[in-house]
Amino acid sequence: xxxxxxxxxxxxxxxxxxxDRLTEFYAPEVCLIIGNGTELRGRAAIVAFYEQVRxxxxxxxxxxxxFCDGELLAAELASEFVALVDAPxxxxxxxxxxDRLYINSLALYDFDDVFFTRIRAATILREYRPATLGEATPx
Amino acid sequence: MSAGWGTLILSCHQKPxxxxxxxxxxxxxRADFAGFAAYYADDVIFRGQAAQxxxxxxxxxxxxxxxxxxxxxxxxxxxxxxxxRRKIVAEMRTxxxxxxxxxxxxxxxxxxxxxxxxxxxxxxxLADGRFTRIRTARVAGAQAASR
Numbered sequence: 001x002x003x004x005x006x007x008x009x010x011x012x013x014x015x016x017x018x019x020d021r022l023t024e025f026y027a028p029e030v031c032l033i034i035g036n037g038t039e040l041r042g043r044a045a046i047v048a049f050y051e052q053v054r055x056x057x058x059x060x061x062x063x064x065x066x067f068c069d070g071e072l073l074a075a076e077l078a079s080e081f082v083a084l085v086d087a088p089x090x091x092x093x094x095x096x097x098x099d100r101l102y103i104n105s106l107a108l109y110d111f112d113d114v115f116f117t118r119i120r121a122a123t124i125l126r127e128y129r130p131a132t133l134g135e136a137t138p139x
Numbered sequence: 140m141s142a143g144w145g146t147l148i149l150s151c152h153q154k155p156x157x158x159x160x161x162x163x164x165x166x167x168x169r170a171d172f173a174g175f176a177a178y179y180a181d182d183v184i185f186r187g188q189a190a191q192x193x194x195x196x197x198x199x200x201x202x203x204x205x206x207x208x209x210x211x212x213x214x215x216x217x218x219x220x221x222x223x224r225r226k227i228v229a230e231m232r233t234x235x236x237x238x239x240x241x242x243x244x245x246x247x248x249x250x251x252x253x254x255x256x257x258x259x260x261x262x263x264x265l266a267d268g269r270f271t272r273i274r275t276a277r278v279a280g281a282q283a284a285s286r
Binding site: 033035036037039065067068069072073074076105106108120122123124 | 186217218219220221222226228230259260261262274275276277278279280
C-alpha cells in the first residue's frame with residue numbers, strides 16, 4: 001500500500017467515525033494543529049476533540065488531492081460539516097441545526113515508517129450555508 | 140538577472156523540483172519581476188492573502204505596487220512536490236517591512252518601519268512548467284516548521 005493509499009484509508013476511518021482504526025495511523029505522541037491554531041497532543045486528545053465535534057456536527061472529508069515527498073504528505077481537503085444540533089460555539093462559525101459549513105484546507109502530514117507524527121492544517125476557504133436559505137456565503 | 144523562458148522550461152524538467160521552486164523564490168525576493176513572472180502561466184489564477192487576481196501581468200502589477208511600499212522576503216520552510224510535478228505545497232514565512240506608510244494596504248495598514256511576519260501554506264498548480272493557480276492559507280498561531 002502506498003502512503004497515499006494509506007492516507008485515503010485514514011480519511012475513510014475518519015468519515016466512518018472509526019476512532020480505533022483512526023488512531024492506528026497516529027504515533028503515540030502525535031501532534032495535531034487544526035486550522036484555528038488549536039494544538040492537540042496524543043491520540044486520546046485528538047479522539048476526544050473529534051468526538052466532541054461529532055456530537056454537534058457530522059463532518060465528511062473529501063480528499064481533493066494528496067501526494068508525498070520524502071517523509072511528508074501534502075493534502076488538499078474539502079470538508080463538509082452538517083450541524084446536528086444548534087452549536088453557537090462551533091469552531092469557525094456558529095451553527096444552527098441543519099446549517100452547513102464548507103472548509104477547504106491544506107494539510108501537511110509528517111510521518112515515519114508507520115505513523116503520522118505531526119499534522120498541521122490551514123484554511124484556504126470557508127463557506128457557510130444556513131439551512132433556511134441554502135445560499136453559501138464565504139466567511 | 141532574469142530567468143528566460145527557455146531557461147525556465149529547461150529548469151523545470153531538469154533541475155530538482157525544489158531547486159526550481161527555490162529559484163522562483165530567489166527571483167521574487169530580489170524583486171526580479173521578469174524572473175519570477177516567467178513562472179506564471181499567462182492566465183494564472185492568484186489567490187493570495189492580500190490580492191486575488193487573474194493573469195501574470197496582473198500579479199506582477201500587484202507586486203510592483205507592493206514593492207513601492209514594502210520590502211518583502213519569503214522564506215521556504217517546507218516543500219512538498221508531487222512526483223509528477225503537477226503541484227507543490229509549500230510552507231513559507233513572509234516578512235514585510237514598510238519602507239513608507241501604506242494606510243490602504245489590503246491586509247492591514249502599515250507605517251514606515253513596521254515589520255509583519257506571517258506563515259502560510261500555499262498550493263501551486265502547474266501545467267507545462269508554469270503556475271496556473273496559486274492559493275494560500277494563513278497558518279493560525281505560531282506553528283511554523285523548523286525544517
